[in-house]
Amino acid sequence: MAFPITRLRRLRRTEELRNLVRETRLTPDSFVYPMFVCPGEGVRKEIRSMPGVFNFSVDEAVKEAREVHSLGVPSVILFGLPDKKDEVATGAWAENGIVQQAARAMKREVPGLILMGDVCLCEYMSHGHCGVVKAAPQSLGAAVVTPPIATTEYEIVNDATLELLATTSVSLTRAGIDIIAPSDMMDGRVAAIRKALDESGFLNTPILSYAAKFASGFYGPFREAADSAPQFGDRRSYQMDGANLREAMREIEADIEEGADMIMVKPAMPYLDVIAAARARFDLPLGAYQVSGEYAMIEAAARNGWIERDRVMLESLVSIRRAGASIILTYYAKDAARLLG
Numbered sequence: 375m376a377f378p379i380t381r382l383r384r385l386r387r388t389e390e391l392r393n394l395v396r397e398t399r400l401t402p403d404s405f406v407y408p409m410f411v412c413p414g415e416g417v418r419k420e421i422r423s424m425p426g427v428f429n430f431s432v433d434e435a436v437k438e439a440r441e442v443h444s445l446g447v448p449s450v451i452l453f454g455l456p457d458k459k460d461e462v463a464t465g466a467w468a469e470n471g472i473v474q475q476a477a478r479a480m481k482r483e484v485p486g487l488i489l490m491g492d493v494c495l496c497e498y499m500s501h502g503h504c505g506v507v508k509a510a511p512q513s514l515g516a517a518v519v520t521p522p523i524a525t526t527e528y529e530i531v532n533d534a535t536l537e538l539l540a541t542t543s544v545s546l547t548r549a550g551i552d553i554i555a556p557s558d559m560m561d562g563r564v565a566a567i568r569k570a571l572d573e574s575g576f577l578n579t580p581i582l583s584y585a586a587k588f589a590s591g592f593y594g595p596f597r598e599a600a601d602s603a604p605q606f607g608d609r610r611s612y613q614m615d616g617a618n619l620r621e622a623m624r625e626i627e628a629d630i631e632e633g634a635d636m637i638m639v640k641p642a643m644p645y646l647d648v649i650a651a652a653r654a655r656f657d658l659p660l661g662a663y664q665v666s667g668e669y670a671m672i673e674a675a676a677r678n679g680w681i682e683r684d685r686v687m688l689e690s691l692v693s694i695r696r697a698g699a700s701i702i703l704t705y706y707a708k709d710a711a712r713l714l715g
């Protein structure tokens with residue numbers, strides 16, 4: 375027997391009913407706001423490909439952090455634009471590095487805000503890769519090749535990179551970063567970072583691992599924001615192939631075994647299936663990063679009058695939540711919090 379036509383539509387008749395039966399709720403307390411900190415004073419420079427997102431000097435970053443917190447967003451993740459780049463990413467682990475400065479100031483001025491530190495080397499390396507670059511394979515261990523072109527001419531050296539990541543993590547924690555978030559995709563980084571944190575007495579500092587981070591075209595605008603595009607080659611020898619779901623599960627499993635406290639999938643919208651699979655399989659808090667390209671696409675279409683910005687913003691965030699992420703890193707954190715508040 376056929377159901378009456380209204381069977382499923384009864385509960386959709388009014389906003390009150392729809393609200394009552396809504397399965398997924400967005401709240402600002404699951405948002406993390408990414409911020410880019412640069413040298414100088416009074417700097418608030420809009421990123422061309424990410425309208426509404428800025429490079430902030432430390433003083434301006436503190437003001438922004440205060441606003442983020444007052445909107446009910448509990449956390450920011452910090453990225454740095456150093457004044458100098460080199461081949462050992464000094465700016466990432468220097469005691470007075472730009473993120474270290476920002477972390478100290480934010481901890482002092484906005485103490486309730488959870489500070490996440492993105493741990494990666496690409497922003498601090500002259501070549502823009504996430505790890506140490508050496509000539510490969512015959513001359514491994516030799517001087518850095520500048521500038522190698524073919525992928526066969528160089529290698530991103532895993533274990534030398536781990537040492538720098540571990541040093542960076544300790545330095546950031548010392549400066550006041552609360553959660554260490556490695557995004558480099560080297561093998562064994564979580565174990566190396568955990569060990570270094572423990573040995574430095576930071577037993578209570580959690581690690582949020584970018585466990586399944588895909589080599590994605592959606593990072594384009596970020597590389598402008600953080601000035602971190604690789605000068606040669608690409609990131610496919612360390613970030614994951616977008617076609618691989620089972621490998622993503624192995625990556626996450628490895629990070630959990632190494633001591634990750636929370637895991638993350640990145641990007642979000644093109645990888646909702648990965649988020650859902652991770653949710654079903656692992657019981658750690660699960661994050662997802664709605665990346666720069668996802669943000670830029672919505673902004674560009676909205677600016678052309680092709681979509682309704684706020685509606686699409688919230689729909690994209692609900693989809694990430696529905697897929698199973700409990701923590702959402704998004705450039706929309708402030709705007710969405712305003713709409714939801």
Ligand code: PBG
Binds near residue numbers: 492494597
């Ligand atoms: C650093 C890093 C990147 C992003 C976060 N951390 C860039 C990359 O891997 O190239 C991208 C974030 C975004 O696109 O919003 N490795």
